[in-house]
Amino acid sequence: MLDNDHRGTVCIEDIEIGMSRSLRKIITDRDIELFAEISTDHNPVHLDDDYANETIFEGRIAHGMLTAGLISAVIGEQLPGHGTVYLGQSLKFLAPVRPGDMVDAIVTVTDMDIGKRRVTMDTHCEIDGKKVLKGEAIVLAPSRKFD
Template sequence: MLDNAPRGTICIEDIEIGMSRNLRKVITDRDIEMFAEVSTDHNPVHLDDDYANDTIFEGRIAHGMLTAGLISAVIGEQLPGHGTVYLGQTLKFLAPVRPGDMVNAVVTVTDMDIPKRRVTMETHCEINGKKVLKGEAVVMAPSRKFD
């Protein structure tokens, strides 16, 4: 399940500090399998129940970068949206994400350098209000001056 969030572009001229957007998605077995295929990360903690049950996670977990990819989706589709160029992202993984979890990815503008079109955002993913990932993104936002 994926929220029907607004998609498109918010140009640097219209972005404000404190502006926030989010996306909610249930992580499925198929998501994990497809991410393993695309990334070539076939670590059995993600794919093999028997193996994963004997780890510290006591069950299968989603790839951390699959969860982080939801942040990229919010940035690339909503805030700032289409035409955004990713410049950097820090990530700290706080808790595992499991198949069936509803992840809420949130980005919030914390700083801007309008002449350089740079936008800094606090980023995090949460499950039931508990943060499972946090970080900061820096992007170059689109501008009406360059359309």
Template sequence: MLDNFPRGTICIEDIEIGMSRHIRKIVTDRDIEMFAEVSTDRNPVHLDDSYAQDTIFQGRIAHGMLTAGLISAVIGEQLPGHGTVYLGQSLKFIGPVRPGDMVTARVTVTGIDHSRRRVTLDCACTVDDKPVLTGEAKVLAPSRKFD
């Protein structure tokens, strides 16, 4: 991964509307193979070059949930970070991610409910500044009051 913010925790008391964090990662063949093994999703569009050539993608693509996992990484490691609990996630897959693509996964705070420690995050992944995934996450943020 390149050009990432530091890992850690931003407590609910310090989160502000508009805060944003991101990671960048090149998706490799190994990433796709490991995701297929862990998820048991062995769809040949992800693993078989000749099969994938005859699909609408005209080549292999990464699993959509592998790309979505990069959003989870930003939320769990940076914003809000360690101690965050996922409450929900919506996703819209807009374009394919191919082996070798550099994916930028970004989350931005769009809503905060301090009394319930709830944070709403706009989520997006891009390849070459083109959107490949959008969505929204709702999370329970860590608090200094519960250390």
């Protein structure tokens, strides 16, 4: 289920195991160009059609960390949302993301330590239901006690 309408903050006191949020975004040429500029990663597999066509990908692909950034957006904007502090993120890249692909980034709460405000989440991105990236995030969730 895609839950693009939930924005803001879910405090640790309201988070439940199994809770999930997501976003959907089409990856554009402009996204790739801007990410290259910001990150200084100008690998031609991302930017040069002729070069990329000769690689194992047989065409241009988005930066893996651009795709991973969508997970960060879900965590920072939706679950837990504003005030969240990233503690760790594992990533495994399963398939390329290409310009024009519609990516769904999904996070699901799998474990919690309420006393330490730590939330563990399954994180993944998919295109047409096929996972292209998977991992796990550990974050420090905001609390009403610290408002």
